[in-house]
Amino acid sequence: MSVTAQSVWNNCLEFIKDNIQPQAYKTWFEPILAVKLSDNSLSIQVPSKFFYEWLEEHYVKILKVALTKELGETAKLVYIIKMENTYGNKQPFTERIPSSNRSSVKAQDVDIPLNNKSPELRNPFVIPGIRNVKIESQLNPNYSFENFLEGDSNRLARSAGLAVASKPGGTSFNPLLIFGGVGLGKTHLAHAIGVDIKDKYPEKTVLYISAEKFTQQYIDSVKKNNRNDFIHFYQIIDILIIDDVQFLSGKTGTQDVFFHIFNHLHQNGKQVILTSDKAPVDMQDIEQRLLSRFKWGLSAELQSPDFETRVSILKNKLYRDGVEMPEDIVEYVAKNIKSNIRELEGAIISLIAQSSFNKKEITIDLAKQVVEKFVKNTKREVSIDYIQKIVSDYFQMDVDTLQSKTRKRHIVQARQLAMFFAKKLTKASLASIGSQIGKRDHATVLHACKTVDNLTSTDKQFRKYVEDLSKKLAV
Structure with missing residues (x-):
């Protein structure tokens, strides 16, 4: 019996089926077609670039084992990425990628031409049944650079925003992450960038969306079984603005899909603009691979105006x-x-x-x-200076001693408590807290907060320090 692409792939599927969940097998392996076998290379056709990225991200090891069992150590896997007719693109795009050596995968080499004029594109912003393919930017024209006044507190973020608006996707500020406390103008600045880009480049597709709405759209797409349409829709955007990205915390499915959308946009020179109430280093329950991408461009802080x-x-x-x-x-x-x-x-x-x-x-x-x-x-927000003064007075030392380099135990604990309360009671970033409390880095602040948490639960005397200071700092 001759060995064919189909027979090799069928054997691989048997092995894979025994080692993964049935639903995962149905979703990610049943749609794959075996195309040809040549020189120990098996060619398989997958529906989209996202599909290929998902396989390489989640199933590369099992694919390698299955293929090696069938074709030996020199086995190679060739992906043929064929876009569905949804985009009027009938030509497959092939990229040779050895699954047995994932480190050599270069996702940016796989470029799928997308036609955003297709009338069959499902736009999550359009009510079902109403035929409308035009993508509205969802921008508020009242938020402009003209009424976003410059000061020391926002100069970096505003300047970066102007640079991005002049050359979207063409600066090193990609992504541009604007972060800061409530009411400091993050949303205003994000809209202003989008509005300016629309004025300068009317042909570009700009889209503003809150992370909360993005999450809801993703959940709806999963329910309606058109998740790929959701992904493809976002992959055609030229400038994507996502507001309050910290809302993705803990939402692993949405983070995963955003990771792939982000990669596609970034690799194709599209601009991503994000806003958050925290610096990347302070974001909780956001996957590391996503945080690392947030740090590729520029993180610019908006501070309280002078x-x-x-x-x-x-x-x-x-x-x-x-x-x-x-x-x-x-x-x-x-x-x-x-x-x-x-x-x-x-x-x-x-x-x-x-x-x-x-x-x-x-x-x-x-x-x-x-x-x-x-x-x-209005709930009064205490300052870091005020916290240092209260902690110093409580431990009967001056602020200079608190901030000093000394490693004496009681001074170290006082310093750690000041950092702990600064994180708890202010909206300052870890880096900003460290800088103001003795010129430490963000890692020191993080360590201090963990130490205070540990000592509070294990040391009775230390717990009393925390309780006393909590009362003194009550706002």
Whole structure:
């Protein structure tokens, strides 16, 4: 009996079927077709590049074992990646990839031409039954660079955003990750980049989406059994903006699919822009392979604006709304609301509303009433300096001693407690905490937090330190 591609592949399938879950076998191996056998190389046809990436990521070892059993140590596997007619592309694209030596796989060599004008493309943003292939950007044109005022707190992120908007996919800022606390302008800046790109490059497909909506679309695609359509849709985007990427934490399926979409876009020179409330190093329950890709480009932090920037933001807001306000009142609001831009603008809107509804003149007294309500209703965020002072006073030492290089046990513990509470009570990144508490790196802060957790559960005296300081720092 002659050995054919089909007979070799059938034997491989028998072995694979015995070693993996039935559902996985049905999903990832049944659709594969054996095409030809030549010189110890078996050619198999897979439906898409994503399919090939998944096999190489998850089943390379079992494929190697199965093929080696049939064809010996010199066995090679050749993938023929054939796009379905969904994209009007009937020509297979072949790439020779030895599965027995995965380190030589270069996914970027596999390039599948996609035609985004196909009327059969399933757009997850379109209501089923309504024929519409146009991809709306989901951008808010009111968020622009013009009304994103520059200051020391955002200069790096804003400059990087302008560079990306001028040359999307063509700078080293790919991906561009913008991170920072609530209300500091991450979403505004992400939209501004997208809006600017649409103005400069109208032919490019730009898409803004929240990570939460992306996750929901992925779940829907799995339920409706059109997951590949979901993936292919996102692979045709030229500029993908994902807001609040930390929402993917713990969602392994969504992370996995985003990993493959990200790889495809990055390898094909497409731009990825992400926002997060944390730096990559602080993200919990995000796969390492995804975090490493977040670090390929630039991570730019948005910090709380300084007084001058807060004044400029308020004046700009008043100018856009056509409202005049005395300088001393603007400065009073800017001086007393420091947490974030959203609250700053909210206070000025409240002040204008109080004035117009109650037919009152805008005075310092009215400003004090509004600001007082705002500050009272807003959870106060303590500063790292304040935490260091409270911890130092508690242990009867000065802040310089706390920050010093000494390894004396009680000083080390005080320093670790300051780092622990800084992480717990502020939105600062680990790197920022380390920098402010004795010029340490983020790894030291991470170690300090783990040490405090361990000692709290094992050492009664140390637990009392934590409880006492928690009360003193209660906000």
